[in-house]
Amino acid sequence: MADHLPTLLFAEHDDASLNPVTARALTAALALGAPVHVLVVGENARPAAEAAAKLAGVAQVLLADGPAYAHRRAEPVAALGVALAGQYGAIAAPSTAFGKSVLPRIAALIDVMQVSDVVAVIAPDTFERPTYAGNAIQRVRATDATKVLTIRTAGFAPATEGGSAPIQPVDEAGAFAGSRFVGEEIATSARPELTAARIIVSGGRAIGSAENFHSVVEPLADALGAAVGASRAAVDAGYAPNDWQVGQTGKVVAPDLYVALGISGAIQHLAGMKDSKVIVAVNKDEEAPIFQVADFGLVGDLFQIVPELTAEIAKAKG
């Protein structure tokens, strides 16, 4: 019977706006073949719900709006998901920090084994997912009646706009007193977001300092209209903030163009970017593993090459 039930997709959003990964996850959710309801959970989240209603293919938007859902703590949001679960054949969310925190909690409470990081929908019960930092792709059939899925959005094209789904309010379920929101430090940037960007410029340990990220990496990114990323080594060294990390345990991206500056290319980093359409690497070590996946390589001193490249890009864009 679960085959005929609709799919519930958690929207990724910040109340005021819908994160573009939602449109990508929608493409995966629609591939299951059932009508898709998008659930927007938050406080004062109507603008995000209105944006979700405009995505083509959405049958209905559910809006759970209230103080209990402020900051989307995992416990109350999961309780809401559990309350709704009986009406759905599948529950999905993008593999974001939010989706990763909430969906396993729901899965456990409805006794379902989750399929994490779906990269391909083969059939409504059969999925492909990467393991071992993307070095082995598993094809699995989920035997639980309800499917719980997180979606690795980089592999799915975004659904287009043009829909006008109704927005249905849903009642609060499951207050949870055991955790409290204390605070948040969210970087605001005029640059595109890493997981949604068409072009990404990333820096590695060889960048050498936070100042050099600012003076070398960021100007190239801005010339290209790109998001800025970093390797784990650069983040660990304090050159770049944690949310810039691309890799197995950071963000997984697949932009049209990925420019790796001073990144050697550890398998954990490659796991996060090797599905990019075109990869450019700049590195002084011509044996660096990054060159094995790069379409175009430039061997040399990045502190000389990158400013020249930035000037050439500016010239080309004229």
Added chain:
Amino acid sequence: MKILVPVKRVVDANVKIRVRPDGSGVELANVKMAMNPFDEIAVEEALRLKEAGKASEVVAVSIGPVKTDETIRTALAMGADRGIWVKTDEAGIEPLTVAKLLKKIVEAEGPGLVILGKQAIDDDCNQTGQMLAALLGWPQATFASKVEIGEKTIAVTREIDGGLQTLDLDLPAVLTTDLRLNEPRYASLPNIMKAKKKPIEEKPAAELGVDLAPRLQLLSTTEPAGRTAGIKVGSPAELVDHLKKAGVL
């Protein structure tokens, strides 16, 4: 307060894995194994809380077949006080099942805090901690990068998309570790020797009353589509020409 740290035996992070040609899985014979790196961070954090006088005992637990005790022994060599080995016939127990088994251990041990790695680097699932918290009805903080423990609560800074978030949780609670929480210590030789005398309690998984049957059928395991190395270009100007031709500028 007792801290429980679940640890997993996985293929060493530095090993380049090989997919079996028949598609049945990843070759694990004669491959170097190690403790999941995120679990090392979990052990380290538990030890630091104990050294700061915030915890009385650190218990490492692992679930798996023969040789799983080696991974528990690694935690003991780092400084954990004792181990629990939930013995199974096979490796690769699914996160949902692991969470149910861990719930039984939590009920028996009564820890005030459970610290797990955020994900294992073999199956990359990122589920077990959240599932355990759900089954226990406890609050959770995933992707912890900073922990400050109080009398009855714990403040946890988490790495989230776009930055950092701080939550205050009532104890008992479940945490999962991110990379920047700490840098795990190496076990010293004297501590490795001492660890050999520390107790590891063995519990057959079959006796814990949890259904071990997998819910996901593994149909095949394949290598990802490969990427071939491209060309080296001589100058930034040449690179820009290529990028224009590729249509990505």
